[in-house]
Amino acid sequence: MTMYDVVIIGGGVVGCSIARELSRFQVRTALLEQCAEVGFGTSKTNSGIIHAGHHSPPGTLKGMLVVRGNELYDRLQKELGFSFRRIGELVVAQSQEEIEILEHLKQQGVEKGVPGLEIWDQKRLLREEPNLSHTLLSALHAPSAGVINPYELAFALIENAEKNGVVLKVDSPVEKIEYQKDRLVLHTPTKKLATRFVLNCAGVFSDKIAQMVGLNDFVILPRKGEEYMLDKRLQGLVRRLIFPVPTKQSKGTLIIPTYDGTIMVGPTAQDTFDRYDVSTTYEGAKQVFEAVKKICPSISERDTITEFAGLRAVSNTNDFIIGTTAVKGFINVAGIQSPGLTAAPAIAEYVCDILENEGLELIKKPDFKPHIPKVSHFGNLSVAEQKRLIEENASYAKVICRCELVTEAEINHAIDHGARTLDGIKFRTRAGMGRCQGGFCAARCMNILAGHTGQAIHQITKRGSGSWIVTKMENHQHPKTGKEV
Amino acid sequence: MSLKWKTINIQKPGKKFNILGHMEQAYDVVVIGGGPGGMGAALGARESGVARVLILDRESEPGGILLQCIHSGFGLHYFKEQLTGPEYAERFLNKVIDDNVKIMAGSYVSGIAVDSDGTKQVRVLSEDHGQVIVKTRAVVLSMGCRERTRGAIRIPGTRPSGVLTAGLAQKFVNMMGMLPGKRIAILGSGDIGLIMARRLMLEGCEVVGVFEYLPYSNGLTRNVVQCLEDFGIPLHLSTTVAYIHGRDRVERITVAPVEKDLKPDLSQARDIQCDTLLLSIGLIPENELSQSLGIRLDLITGGPWVSSTLETSMPGVFACGNVLHVHDLVDYVTRESLLAGRFAGEWAQGVRRPVDNIRLIPGDNVRYCVPHSLSTEREHTIYMRCKTVMQPCKIRVGNLMEKKLRFVVPAEMIMLKIKPHLLDKFHGDTLRIDILPEDA
Ligand SMILES: Cc1cc2nc3c(=O)[nH]c(=O)nc-3n(C[C@H](O)[C@H](O)[C@H](O)COP(=O)(O)OP(=O)(O)OC[C@H]3O[C@@H](n4cnc5c(N)ncnc54)[C@H](O)[C@@H]3O)c2cc1C
Ligand SMILES: Cc1cc2nc3c(=O)[nH]c(=O)nc-3n(C[C@H](O)[C@H](O)[C@H](O)COP(=O)(O)OP(=O)(O)OC[C@H]3O[C@@H](n4cnc5c(N)ncnc54)[C@H](O)[C@@H]3O)c2cc1C
Secondary structure: OOOEEEEEOOOOHHHHHHHHHOOOOOOEEEEEOOOOOOOHHHHHOOOOOOOOHHHHHHHHHHHHHHHHHHHHHHHHHHHHHEEEEOOOEEEEEOHHHHEEEEEHHHHHHHHHHOOOEEEEEEEHHHHHHHOOOOOOOOEEEEEEEEEEEEHHHHHHHHHHHHHHHOEEEEOOOOOOOEEEOEEEEEOOOOEEEEEEEEEEHHHHHHHHHHHHHHOOOOOEEOOEEEEEOOOOHHHHOOOEEEEEOOOOOOOOOOOEEOOOOOEEEOOEEEEEOOOOOOOOOHHHOOOHHHHHHHHHHOOOOHHHEEEEEEEEOOOOOOOEEEEEOOOOOEEEEEOOOOOOOHHHHHHHHHHHHHHOOOOOOOEEEEOOOOOOOOOOHHOOOOHHHHHHHHHHHHHHHHHEEEOOEEEHHHHHHHOOOOOOOOHHHHHOOOOOOOOOOOOHHHHHHHHHHHHHOOOHHHHHHHOOOOOOOOOOOOOOOOOOOOEEE | OOOOOOOOOOOOHHHHHOOHHHHHHHHHHEEEEEOOOHHHHHHHHOOOOOOOOOOOOOOOOOHHHHHHHOEEEOOOOOOOOEEEEHHHHHHHHHHHHOOOOOOOOOOEEEEEEEOOOEEEEEEEEOOEEEEEEEEEEEEEOOOEEEEEOOHHHOOOEEEOOOOOEHHHHHHHHHHHHHEEOOOEEEOOOOHHHHHHHHHHHOOOOOEEEEEEEEEEEEEOOOHHHHHHHHHHHHHOOOOOEEEEEEOOOOOOEEEEOOOOOOOOOOOOOOOOOOOOOEOOOOOOOOOOOHHOOOOEEEEOOEEEEEOOOOOOOOOOOOOOOHHOOOOOHHHHHHHHHHHHHHHHHHOOOOOOOOOOOOOEEEEOOOEEOOOOOEEEEOEEEEEEEEOOEEEEEEEEEEOOOEEEEEEOOOOOOEEEEHHHHHOOOOOHHHHEEEEOOOOO
């Protein structure tokens, strides 16, 4: 049994951020993820916002880590090349009382060190965002807020962590944790791992993991958020993130111009007991569109092109739960609800401090490589650049996804860098994200994946385990050739 | 995890459709898309007398969607026999090759530019030759169509594996020898869905039913009879899928009758066990390329706006087949594309026909008509679709003519011939077409 210094349970943005941070040091680290790939939990189904930080109250852990997290994104983006852009955010006031709340939010932000906060009057607001409702009174502008493709972040972090020595094991649900003298032993259906420290980064399942070592001091109450993606036609409708004034429950229903330019609206905030419930609903859609129409009247549910839902891992303390526990070596990084995506890089720093306090020696690796190779998205390049790429590598001339113009070279790259499922390919390359939703490219991607991994076509999945795509025919004969398949 | 695999190739295009020299010449007519539309256009162009005609197709062999339609029922009108899709395609392919048309497969057209003298530069990403620019006088667009997906109709619920379009399922079964699932529900009664219901039944799957939110089928009557009724597959009209359930794979769907506003009446919902939901909810002409050229589109057909010579708003660029409007029979595609090819060939030889002088207006119960304008000079064939079922009825073309019909349904395209002598008498500049009850 290999002995690790640290084993991370859960490959969301939090687990992956910590893995990457630890990979700077001479520490033997492994990450166990129950899904077929990292980032397939809440980390791929969220609003993709890097918050400025004024929403979260001071004096909370999330309030402290969100501002630091935001700061860290510029460097992280330079090193890892994921899609991130600071587009700024506006909290808009619809009534006199709300104007007062804006003042309060601004005050809160200034105290926490959020840069550039400014109140805009109606004239300025409508000049900058002419498609918003003319009944809005004023707005709080926070220039440091940004948008990101969150799944790219998880992939990039783990790729870089692996490059620097972290061991990733996917399809590895932790089922049992044993306490032995000086070590913790983790059991998955196929392996056992021993380690000095366990980091519980299991998202909505983090209370279940804690229970495996007998800790019952917190529970997760998943809170579902539904999001609705609108047709490209609406591109440019708003240029910044648009927030209503927040309520106790959530930051409200937002208008989000995503990194790729598509407008997304959501999320809802609905408590649920089912930790797998990522369904969208009629009620959810109704709520979202009623709310955003008040702020931007030209948005309509008819423009929806796709929708999804994610679960916030809300804990009963309503704050992040990060720290040591009664069980030596077992550290919680739990209850990472919103703004967990923003805070993730700061959480990683914070957790490293905790580990060091607990006696883990953090000696820098002299040969740490902070970068991963940059991949160009063929479809975004100029004709001249495309031509140059094709001359370097002929498979750039093989179009696999027609809607997003993704080439075989990009698919190959994605597979070489960890994609194991159709969703893995899709979230890395955009193949299958366009108008035809994989009608054209699914079969092609399956063939390429099968060729690379040696899997049979029917073993290929959408996103791991039970998500098979095709099954074998009873008579096993190819309909055209009559040969056995 | 960091394994090093060698790069593999997906299906190599056949040698004969893969000769670089073909792309290095200048052409009279370049046809984009090698389905029945494209092959018909190429033959039409040759008939008009031009010598240099090239077909470009992104797939590894020409034939278009026909190659995955291994059922018979093609060519009843054109060849007067029942052919399968691949047989129909093969007949045309042989003609095209005999007629000295050049074909390049594995060649994705990513853009077209127009020079100041009207020469078109077609930009091709070729699997074997990289980026190539092909020069031509005229272009025929024949890129076919794609299927509408779940997002287009907003079905709430989870997003598991097992929700796919009927055409993709057809590709899995007929081209890859794989089944999309074992217990299948089908939403939408488009032809592809109907054909797949039968196909999957024959492969030993259980087809639990076809659900259509309209009060009538969207497919051809012959397909409802031959694919559903003959196999005892229930067709539930005025019913829709209201929810999709299942974590990793579809486990269940909720179906419900629709109310007048076509929204599901959830008080009457029931659950059905299945592992697959096929969508056969309509086709959309594939016009990204046309749009990038700035060609004017018809919002109803989703295809280019075309004159009576099937020329788009871009001079020297023609369109035919499913990229122009969705056809239900390949025979109509062939007929239309031969014409488009002929006019494109003429254009390449410098013939400029007089500009159309009559604009067609879709009137009562007419969803669209193609072409969008006519010229008094020639005989015309107008293709159109109605909005709702009507029987018996008549088509009225301005005050020029009336034609009685037993019935019209939105699923079946209507073809109407207009003789030149009728138009001779016509002096207006717009001509309205209505479909009216017989006694109107
Ligand atoms: C609708 C919505 C919108 C949001 N918008 C924003 C936003 O705009 N900005 C922002 O900053 N934050 C946002 N958030 C919050 C943010 O998404 C989360 O805080 C963040 O993704 C949490 O990351 P994580 O790594 O803790 O969780 P996850 O991504 O859920 O990762 C946990 C991982 O643990 C794995 N796991 C669980 N159990 C086991 C086990 N037994 N063995 C092995 N692995 C296991 C899971 O498979 C999963 O991959 C939003 C959340 C939601 C739901
Ligand atoms: C599933 C199905 C079942 C059918 N069943 C019947 C039937 O039973 N009887 C009947 O009469 N008719 C049937 N039809 C209708 C008939 O087959 C179609 O109307 C006909 O194939 C349309 O021809 P097309 O050439 O316009 O399009 P397609 O056959 O779709 O051909 C378009 C071609 O263009 C290529 N292409 C597109 N974009 C590019 C690009 N950028 N660069 C290069 N190439 C490109 C595509 O790869 C494709 O090969 C069926 C259609 C479908 C989809």
